[in-house]
Amino acid sequence: MRDTTDILRLESLQVHFPIQGGLFDRALGRPAGAVRAVDGIDLNLTRGEIVALVGESGSGKTTVGRVIAKLAQPTGGKLLFEGRDITSERGSSALRPYRHRVQMIFQDAYQALNPRHTIFDIVGEPLRSLRLVDNATQLAERVGEALASAGLSPPGDFFSRFPNELSGGQRQRVVIAGALAVKPELIIADEPVSMLDVSIRAQILQVLVDLRSKHNMALLFITHDLPLAWSIADRIAVLYLGKLVEIGSADEITFNPRHPYTAALRNATPQIGGNANPAELRALQGEVPSAARVPKGCRFHPRCPLAFDRCRQDEPPSVEVGPQHMSACWLAQ
Amino acid sequence: MINTSKRSAALLEVDGLSVTYGLMGASSRAIENVSFALGAGEAVGLVGESGSGKTTTAMAIAGLLSPNARVSSGEVRYRGNVLPIDDDAAMRPHRWSETSVVFQGAMNALNPVHRIITQIAEPCMLKLGMPRGEASARARELLELVGIPADRGTAYPHELSGGMRQRVMIAMALACRPSIVIGDEPTTALDVITQAQILKLLGKLRSQLRLALILITHDLSVVAEACDRVLIMYSGRIVEEGTVAEIFAQPKHPYTRLLIDSIPNPANGKKMIRPIPGDPPNLMNRPSSGCAFHPRCPSVMAVCPTEVPSIDQFGQERVACHLYRSSQEDRGASHA
Numbered sequence: 113m114r115d116t117t118d119i120l121r122l123e124s125l126q127v128h129f130p131i132q133g134g135l136f137d138r139a140l141g142r143p144a145g146a147v148r149a150v151d152g153i154d155l156n157l158t159r160g161e162i163v164a165l166v167g168e169s170g171s172g173k174t175t176v177g178r179v180i181a182k183l184a185q186p187t188g189g190k191l192l193f194e195g196r197d198i199t200s201e202r203g204s205s206a207l208r209p210y211r212h213r214v215q216m217i218f219q220d221a222y223q224a225l226n227p228r229h230t231i232f233d234i235v236g237e238p239l240r241s242l243r244l245v246d247n248a249t250q251l252a253e254r255v256g257e258a259l260a261s262a263g264l265s266p267p268g269d270f271f272s273r274f275p276n277e278l279s280g281g282q283r284q285r286v287v288i289a290g291a292l293a294v295k296p297e298l299i300i301a302d303e304p305v306s307m308l309d310v311s312i313r314a315q316i317l318q319v320l321v322d323l324r325s326k327h328n329m330a331l332l333f334i335t336h337d338l339p340l341a342w343s344i345a346d347r348i349a350v351l352y353l354g355k356l357v358e359i360g361s362a363d364e365i366t367f368n369p370r371h372p373y374t375a376a377l378r379n380a381t382p383q384i385g386g387n388a389n390p391a392e393l394r395a396l397q398g399e400v401p402s403a404a405r406v407p408k409g410c411r412f413h414p415r416c417p418l419a420f421d422r423c424r425q426d427e428p429p430s431v432e433v434g435p436q437h438m439s440a441c442w443l444a445q
Numbered sequence: 446m447i448n449t450s451k452r453s454a455a456l457l458e459v460d461g462l463s464v465t466y467g468l469m470g471a472s473s474r475a476i477e478n479v480s481f482a483l484g485a486g487e488a489v490g491l492v493g494e495s496g497s498g499k500t501t502t503a504m505a506i507a508g509l510l511s512p513n514a515r516v517s518s519g520e521v522r523y524r525g526n527v528l529p530i531d532d533d534a535a536m537r538p539h540r541w542s543e544t545s546v547v548f549q550g551a552m553n554a555l556n557p558v559h560r561i562i563t564q565i566a567e568p569c570m571l572k573l574g575m576p577r578g579e580a581s582a583r584a585r586e587l588l589e590l591v592g593i594p595a596d597r598g599t600a601y602p603h604e605l606s607g608g609m610r611q612r613v614m615i616a617m618a619l620a621c622r623p624s625i626v627i628g629d630e631p632t633t634a635l636d637v638i639t640q641a642q643i644l645k646l647l648g649k650l651r652s653q654l655r656l657a658l659i660l661i662t663h664d665l666s667v668v669a670e671a672c673d674r675v676l677i678m679y680s681g682r683i684v685e686e687g688t689v690a691e692i693f694a695q696p697k698h699p700y701t702r703l704l705i706d707s708i709p710n711p712a713n714g715k716k717m718i719r720p721i722p723g724d725p726p727n728l729m730n731r732p733s734s735g736c737a738f739h740p741r742c743p744s745v746m747a748v749c750p751t752e753v754p755s756i757d758q759f760g761q762e763r764v765a766c767h768l769y770r771s772s773q774e775d776r777g778a779s780h781a
Contacts, residue, residue, distance in 0.1 A: 168636040279724045309494035314707045314720035343709030380641035382670035385712045
């Protein structure tokens with residue numbers, strides 16, 4: 113029986129970055145503002161679950177990932193790992209057990225790898241710094257294992273190579289191998305394939321999906337690409353300007369979106385076999401507002417084609433619109 | 446020589462074009478024997494992975510090849526006249542007034558210390574010899590054309606969002622009334638909704654100005670939405686050409702088929718995507734003989750590693766694959 117208990121839970125998670133006002137503002141006593149990057153998010157992830165966090169640039173999706181990886185400190189709300197509150201845990205020794213179990217994969221494999229380290233050193237680094245191996249033989253074994261599960265085989269061939277000798281797809285696999293080496297229970301992958309050529313993407317996605325089926329690993333997959341999210345995830349959470357506007361099963365979000373923003377995202381995504389007429393692309397007007405000036409009421413109302421009076425006044429709560437399907441829209445109430 | 450050039454309305458003809466780059470004493474072929482034609486007002490998508498030669502093809506057409514590049518064979522004709530694509534000075538009168546380019550990552554290519562209106566007016570003054578006032582008026586007109594209120598012209602680039610800056614780049618490309626615009630990944634750095642807005646704008650400009658468009662991209666779904674025809678490039682050669690409808694409904698080349706299969710598509714419920722084995726070749730490690738795709742091809746035959754397949758016409762389509770050169774029976778046998 114597969115363990116499907118919660119591994120991670122975010123409760124009203126909030127990350128505000130203060131804006132230092134100019135000298136003039138301070139002299140006049142104007143209050144300093146804040147960039148509300150993440151503005152109250154509730155999300156849970158069970159063991160072995162793949163959840164996709166979908167949003168445009170500026171939606172706060174990367175910040176959420178960084179908070180979970182303990183690379184950014186929340187200004188409010190809670191981060192619970194296996195029911196334990198770890199929001200305020202800090203310092204490398206206190207976090208060592210957590211980092212052992214939660215790993216992050218970054219977007220740009222070209223920048224994430226130290227060009228002067230060998231692949232062996234790069235993948236072995238977390239094992240050494242988290243003190244998970246006793247001797248060199250064990251280290252070589254674990255590094256080899258990680259490279260093989262990331263699809264780099266035979267692993268021995270890669271040990272003494274440098275990142276510049278590898279192709280883009282191979283580099284991304286090294287980044288994944290580095291995260292896998294410690295055998296984490298949760299991986300946060302921030303746009304892991306957006307820099308890769310189309311033909312390579314499927315290989316990397318396959319590696320991630322296999323990890324779930326073999327090791328019951330949970331995955332938070334951060335992306336801007338709705339069809340990609342649909343193809344890999346069990347559930348999709350849609351983020352707009354620091355807040356979740358909709359969350360539900362991948363099929364529900366893709367085929368039965370209940371929030372106008374999700375629907376707009378879907379309609380804007382070009383599709384093969386869709387209507388080959390660009391005029392038919394129903395593009396939303398305008399752009400995502402700055403997180404320093406979040407609109408009053410529903411934060412989507414200035415761009416929403418269905419907005420009415422209430423949307424301009426009150427922020428809609430997230431309500432259940434179907435089994436495991438929540439939407440934060442007054443029309444869904 | 447090329448079949449598609451029979452169309453009398455061809456605005457641009459690329460004929461047997463090969464470009465080599467000199468690299469540390471050695472030379473390598475970026476594109477080989479590339480031929481296609483573009484009609485007025487037509488939109489063609491040039492699709493390929495990194496290193497496939499799509500950008501080299503486009504830069505050759507615009508006469509913007511880097512100094513270490515050499516056109517080793519073939520020619521490019523604009524309205525029947527051969528363009529001096531490897532002569533920088535001779536190309537000058539043709540650039541921007543016949544063919545212009547919207548560059549990749551162009552949003553960062555704007556000069557940060559000049560107002561956008563000045564930057565759009567500049568090509569009008571330099572290329573069309575307009576006096577400053579007239580050029581400014583033209584720039585305002587261009588801004589409105591790309592959907593930016595003319596009053597925003599006094600803004601500096603940093604005051605505009607990525608989508609707006611991309612619109613400014615399109616306005617600049619249109620300044621000298623070209624009949625062909627080459628878009629080098631014009632929407633790659635943009636969010637989906639902004640991308641949809643830009644694609645919509647390009648579609649509007651096409652019909653309004655009867656503009657021909659060459660869209661360079663790695664994203665097949667963008668081509669599906671915005672183009673009439675598709676050219677699929679692999680390792681420096683065109684492997685397949687056809688209309689959007691044909692290519693997506695019935696891809697012939699195994700590479701095209703796998704490429705389409707590697708994109709998840711909610712429209713037809715295709716969830717699990719099939720990986721293409723191996724890595725795309727780069728300039729230095731291309732297979733030395735035969736079809737460049739043979740090491741990764743699931744339908745590889747004995748002939749593939751030794752002989753380069755020629756590109757042959759099949760109705761409206763062209764395909765470069767040995768599978769389609771053999772007789773009907775052979776084809777059946779090779780699939781078995």
